[in-house]
Amino acid sequence: MILGILRQCTTIRNLIKRPTIVPFYKNISLLDTTCLSAIKRCHLEFRWLHRSMATGGDNTVTSKHQNRLAYERSPYLLQHATNPVEWYPWGNEAFEKARQEDKLIFLSVGYSTCHWCHVMERESFENEEIAKVMNEHFVNIKVDREERPDVDKIYMTFVQATSGGGGWPMSVWLTPELTPVFGGTYFPPVDRYYGQPGFKSLLGILSSQWKDNRQKFAESGAKVIDVLKKTTTLDVPLALSSLANSVPSPDCGEKCLEQLSRSFEPQFGGFGLAPKFPQPVNFNFLFHVYGREPDSEAGKRALDMCLHTLKMMAKGGIHDHVSQGFARYSTDERWHVPHFEKMLYDQAQLAVAYSTAFLATGDEFYADIVRDILQYVGRDLSDKSGGFYSAEDADSYPTHDAKHKKEGAFCVWTYDDVQRLLNKQIEDCNFTLADIFCYHYDIKPQGNVNPNQDPHSELRHQNVLIVTGSEEETAEKYGLALPAARAALEEGRRVLFEARQKRPRPHLDDKMLTAWNGLMISGYAKAGQVLKDSCYIDRAIKAANFVKKHLYNPTAETLLRSCYRGSDGNIVQISAPISGFVDDYAFLIRGLLDLYEACFDPSWVEWAETLQDQQDRLFWDEEGAGYFTSPASDPSILIRLKEDQDGAEPSGNSVSAHNLQRLGALLDRQELQDRAARLLAAFTSRLTRVPVALPELTSALLVHHDAPTQVFVTGRPEDPDTAALLEAVQSCLVAGRVLALADGRDRSESVLYRKCEVIRRMKPAGGRAAAYVCRRRACSLPATAPAELRALLSDPASCRALQ
Template identity: 45%
Template structure:
């Protein structure tokens, strides 16, 4: 099973599990251990009672999702999520088998190869079930609901996700990856239970949904204390921090920036206790440094893999996801601003950011300027191969290294920890695909390598290693087929990438074209995924727009637009963000209970969940809290409205924030921003020196507003009284200056950069 970094909050888990345990039939009872002969006999008996069926052609051939297309040739009679499948299940009175995954998921491929491509297994599935395949990246609303059921009833989750539903879409049993024989047992067991105890399963499914609906509607309260919550999150991270290898908790280790790195950066920037602030910064920085030097980073071709199966960040699950790289880009740049300019750690953080930008813009960028979703974990070892293997694109044998690198090979192998027998621990290589292979990681420092091989200095070693890596990349690009590219473009993940590129444009300033890259991605969304007439976003694009936008599409993209405005000075982005926030409020704001739903309205999603917990991505509701904090100072005429909605997010989640704030770290640091107060910087005129000074400090509560009296129109002034007053001044100040405003009270204009730095 591919582990998931998302778990439902413990308050919800305990509440639901205590009730659901009385309702759900266990897999053990539904699918008892059966001998193959017994399974064949059962198959014959049920064939007599229900009759055979001829499988129609696989419907996924018409899908747009790369994940669904991977299953278009399966002998399984797959349906997409939709009315056709639901109607068939009701008309034929069959349970639904729901399979959820994504295109870059290794264990999804394993389940497919073992079971979905097996004619015998497919025959069982087609005879007794209506089979639905869902791309969790296209339909996070479907994934969210049934993943909550899976986690609550089993205590864990992940992909592939396998759920059995009644024709009314009520879940009654769920799991993840099953080996083929076990999977066949479960299929037969569920089919037999549906024949013999159908009313029990229907009743169970109904009760499950009611219990989920009850516990997902936690009553609001006013008990939340921000000081207590932020200290609890910091304490939890301190206790789980791995002092030796960085990261939090034990293997498998996920980067999970939203749960750890982003919170720690903001805590470090705002905490008044210097020892705590430094501790927070150092844990986050060291984690990123260890990741950069580990095998989770593609040492040859840049970018970061999904997660590490071991404690050392050495052996990754090799899929590369846009959202991981986008968040790590932002985190590395924010933390670099908290790190002394001349420190080795700052250099590594900037190298981390550059590695991500190089990878994403080279390998995940579409010709139109948007960013694709992912690259697969599995690939063919060579152009002559017919069987894909996990990590085949990234691993090396010693013989290959010797052949490619020649006399430089010994130093290279020592530096990157390569061994004749391979350097992958067999306990982390379940399928034995990495036997004799080496995953490159910095086993020794450049200084240690220089000493061992008699080099003049670190610089000489770095140059020689860089030359070796170029040779390996050239060889890899020529001789190994690239992993499958998921060329689906997601609005939400492009929003995250836009934010990362905007931060890069600020930190690196004039050294690259990051702003242009961010603007190109935003332009793609506007032209292909946005309806100017309705103000609505679509979620995905591949050969045309995909499903309707979800809350994270709005939240992450609005965040990206706010960042774009601050770095580009173009009012079109801030005005678009305001309009999108209005549309998000219309579609997702809970007028009765407060806060925001995560799912768009859909009659087939039985529960509109709010899903406030961070996972591999930040919670959309929590990012919305950050957006509302900022918008209330950009469009300050609407401050009361935005503040009320922001407060409703905190209030509607106060019970979870009280009992498990570490599950909602992004929401906690959003509340921290509101508690400290946002700080407006209104810059007027050609003020590049002022902007440079502001941008070289990490100010998480910053709101940067641009005002040029000589360059109308001033659209933002229509919703910002402070800007209107400055523009209406009969004797406007034409000298470049910065005003710093707090609590809607502005200080005197600052005309000197050194004076400005004193206020930072």
């Protein structure tokens, strides 16, 4: 009745046009429960009505089935909104239903661009018969792991501990008290596939056991939680108060390098065998080792491993030679056949890695890859308001009238495709543009994909572009000058790009995450510094302003996890926004510090300090040190865990150790340096036994023992002398560098000038801009010439003399 009345209101058109309306029931405190529930349903109906009226886009939900996920904003949850499964989002409604009906919870966790998540959906969650079993015997919950990394972390820890492996989709069965009792990853629908038990069989077995062996389930769940609590507690061997003795020695760095060297694959690069992941955290550590000791055997070995891997990745099929950017990982050892999803966090971290490679070598090859990555992000993962989207899917429709998606359909080419599109005779030659292109990118008439990398035969007769030689070899093969060969290849890529745009695009996950936006701010800021491109710095500033506007509460000084693109193109939020996690704070703080070193606006340091203090209040473990992944305010999180591994993304603890040291050096706050030392001490066991699990934290440990290298440049940034000194600093790879500008302006309100006595004291030398290199509160004599400053920064002996 209420819905009917509201739909007749004269303001209905305005309401429908504004899907971002604040849930008005939040402001009603005196209504009785029945009326309040009715109004809540009306609000959900309004959101459903708006989404149903939208045309095009991935968020339109039209089907004979509609479950509660239709009211969510997560692209992953919306993908499952029309499953016959009665999905619930993570929350009290589902928990209460499980308790009242005394049912197990089936928790399915994934993300919108996950290939095997799509497979399990097609095979099981869209199967009416399986859905009937799920709905009758379980309360079914869907979680987007990118929205709720805390939920994912708890139950992935359980799955890994009990099955020996992990991944997505993650499938876990929970008691109504949210205790896990059984779990795994992908399950085929029936028993005959891949040697795994079928999903339908598991549903029957677990349902029967829950009914017949309730006490056993309860006892088993309690034991699991107890074991998880014990095994996830960090082992701190010494009292954290005695920092000098508690922090591990710098020998951990040597051990980490040794462990990476043992896993390095010398032919194609990378660490370990197939499947191969980029692992940017390894590059960060290795470049740190090189920057610390560039002339040592260890430094040279570290650099060689980085450069070879980055070059082979750029030549491989994991790199999209037509539409730029990098796929998530390669299924083979050659970096050839990827899973085709493209993640924002990979683009962000690889932009930093290739920028650092260019900084270390001056080789334009690496600079071109940076530009390539940022071209892709700027074109395909950027929102008009300044934020960055999360990912593009691996799967897409092969044609506009196709009924089923295939992995890589948007990206791959048949030999005939290329011959037809590039059938242009090269002037004064007896070959075509297609001939050159097929030779250079290893395109074959029967396709170039090994069937072992194509389990579903979706890439049969298809080609994934890969460079097995070089531009020089291609030019020589066809008797062309190198510039002519490069121009031909560029023309071929342009023609294929235009042809690709006519294909059905893969799904775009337009969710915007604070953490990943923070990583991308670093990517643009670092690229802007290294490539001397102010456009990249401006893009980083735009992104930082976006986060401040849409993902930050200035009153509470807290971050949100996510926001979303509405069907009208504007930024929207869910009715109960998700609070930020430790990664959101840590990655954004790093991004802001990198942005300051690119543009020297001290307001970014001030915001970074505010966020760091808030992160310490929300996540710091006063008893055991280190940062919890989630705040203490969510009762649905059974165990507050700490991320103790640098994986596809660095852990929040690793990035925070760097942030604390950088902020402590910039703001002259010794307590931040002390907190970094306590954090490092908390991970002693991990750092001393398997530092390769935490390469990002290991480099922070080396900074702790070396002390940050502070570089203060005096003078106005618009003056040529000052700009030349800043460029000299930014063109040197210095491990643990902290850069600040003392421009002499009256900035008494700036946090830098207010808190850092060194910056206030720094003056030009003899009327000229000067640079001071400082370590452990001792500074060099002022350097006024760029060559003098470069020599000071590149000579480890001169830096040690400052200690």
